[in-house]
Amino acid sequence: MAETSEEVAVLVQRVVKDITNAFRRNPHITDRCHMHPATSKSRLYHCVERERCSRVCKMRKNQQRRLLGRKELILSGTLNPIKDLHLGKLALTKFPKSPETWIHRRWVLQQLIQETSLPSFVTKGSLGIIPAERTQQLIREEMEVCGEAAGRYPSNYNAWSHRIWVLQHLAKLDVKILLDELSSTKHWASLHVSDHSGFHYRQFLLKSLVSQTVTDGSILEQNTLRSEPAIVLPKDEEAVASAEESRINLPHLLEEEVEFSTDLIDSYPGHETLWCHRRHVFYLQHHLNGRFPHSVVQLSPADSPGGTLSDLHLIPAGPHTSQAMEVDGLSDSSKQGYSQETKRLKRTPAPDSLSLEMEHRFIDQVLSTCRNVEQARFANAYRKWLVTLSQ
């Protein structure tokens, strides 16, 4: 190893060049093994160490310091952040859980979105505000990296929480991206029925969609998952019209998720994750049923709640046009609790009797046909939980 800082600088440059060349020759390096040993990351780490601690004689292998070294290289412009992300991707093939790698990755991504003078979000006609192409590409890449890491280690919490972070900070919870993610992770989830983190991800997607769609007229929904307030919706007529078109059918989505859950529980007995997931979805559904646009409270407190809500959603309710919620057929005349909905379970009205009944029937069906001890246990626990919900 070189002694003087000059020689070290040269060495650093050479290593970075080697890595760059390796990528240029084979941009599809997917496995760490393919990298030529001479261009291995460890050499880079050692060089950076040396540069930083030129007085220290011993090579330290502390990963924090290595990553700190990489950060310095990026900040000084020596190492291209995209290349660093690629390096990280390789590292994750061997260490899919490594928290430091994920943390470092987020730092790099933040550098990337901050460094450019180009906007990360653009307005694209009727689509409203969407992420720029460059941002979309970054997002796609991150989704892929997370997906791979999730496949390499069961219930990879770090990979899935990174995925969530990307949606929050890079994608800003763009609805289309959320919907895409919901559909594209469905197949994976069906093949990983005990992956709790994977299903938690679906719960996050649904929750984000719910809180974005259901906005009070006057009080913007405070989404605790995001640090920013909800996306301000376009005000002009054209945008309103198209917003209506792109309005997502939340109840339908949730219903689909319940069917998905039923299908999996029947096909793969004895997985607690699936039952857990069902609780979340059911809760979201009944939570949704209990919430209505503020307009309903303001405009027709005395109106019969049995009337369809489909015409109510067209009525603007305040300074902002509330993004309406399609609630076909979900209105239940027995529900009187329109007033002051809160998020708290206790104060939300009881889930409507029809959906509760259906759930109980589902439990009965499972218990009568299942021969798996665990399945029976989970079914009974679910029943108990449903009972507490309606108290």
Next chain:
Amino acid sequence: MRLYSLSVLYKGDAKAVLLKAAYDVSSFSFFQRSSVQEFMTFTSQLIVERSSKGSRASVKEQEYLCHVYVRNDSLAGVVIADNEYPSRVAFTLLEKVLDEFSRQVDRIDWPVGSPDTIQYAGLDGHLSRYQNPREADPMTKVQAELDETKIILHNTMESLLERGEKLDDLVSKSEVLGIQSKAFYKTARKQNSCCAVM
């Protein structure tokens, strides 16, 4: 959910003879693969040796589930899966494979056969097709004729062994495991993670 291996064996009086096997070790890192394969062979043979004729069992070992079906005519099948793969489908697969095998390979060849001599090519295809249980076996919500209550459940490999028998001894005596695999096993044992290789 994953299948890792599918093997057909003959339960002889003294030991189990491997007739044919298919493996999917793609999810393991490159350098582990040959050892993993050897361990799966070792495990399959051991399980068949310790299971009685006319029985079905599922043996749990860490995050793996080994399903075995030994027929009354001593033909046996073992499928090694993860703990997400539905056992119902695993047993359907075993039934199917043994049925097909017994029709294609003469009974007389079973006691003395080996993967090189046995003429049966269906295993790889079955293994790959059954990776996705729903595509391979349109599952009916109604239970199959198979009575799942008759399937013996073992919570560890150890529970298959006789009193006083140690897995470590069986591993070191095994002819199926190479030196490297045995070394891997020793290291894994030391680190207190049995069969971490698998």
